[in-house]
Amino acid sequence: MQVILTQDVKNLGEKDDVVSVKPGFGRNYLIPQGHAILATESARKVLAENIKQAQFKQEKIKKDADAIAARLVDVKLTIGAKAGESGKIFGAVNTIQVSDALKKLGFEVDRRRITFETDVKFVGDYIANLNLHKEVKVQVPFAVVAE
Structure with missing residues (x-):
């Protein structure tokens, strides 16, 4: 069908x-x-x-998405989260927090266009996949630190 x-x-x-x-x-x-x-x-x-x-x-x-992608190449985000002594986060880091961190740096990215390769439940380094356009995809590294 x-x-x-x-x-x-x-x-x-x-x-x-x-x-x-x-x-x-x-x-x-x-x-x-x-x-x-x-x-x-x-x-x-x-x-x-x-x-x-x-x-x-x-x-x-697409031109706008390419321009944003070119500017996002050198960006590394830091997201603070409450965590226990073992490094486990209370809850998880979600796409809204990544979107807000990007917004503080001047990038307007919709949270529905952000995905993670793995669940973000521990303190450490991760990668966020940003689907800016059908043909423009960017990977932005971010670090989760304990507050």
């Missing part, structure tokens, strides 16, 4: 991608939740026209 995604779906694709999914997944989840529409001939034509019109806007967004 071919569907057109109306928004980003993790592990499936980005908005406006045409993807093949199992019929049950498409009919019972993606379409009722508003994540996708059927990829009929008319829907494909509308999608092509929308992509054509949005191409200029996407180029500008």
Whole structure:
């Protein structure tokens, strides 16, 4: 079954991608939740026209993402968290804290675009993956220190 995604779906694709999914997944989840529409001939034509019109806007967004990525290359963040004597953090460091730390340095990155390779539950050095654009991804190292 071919569907057109109306928004980003993790592990499936980005908005406006045409993807093949199992019929049950498409009919019972993606379409009722508003994540996708059927990829009929008319829907494909509308999608092509929308992509054509949005191409200029996407180029500008990609240029901005490249500029941010170039500035983020040398950035190393430090995030403070309450921790016990063994170095285990009370709770965990989340994407909101990384987004706030980037905001203090002058970078506006949405928290939903930040992921971690491992759970951040101990004091130490980690890497945050920033998906600034479909084609622009940056890894920013950060250190978690005990407060």
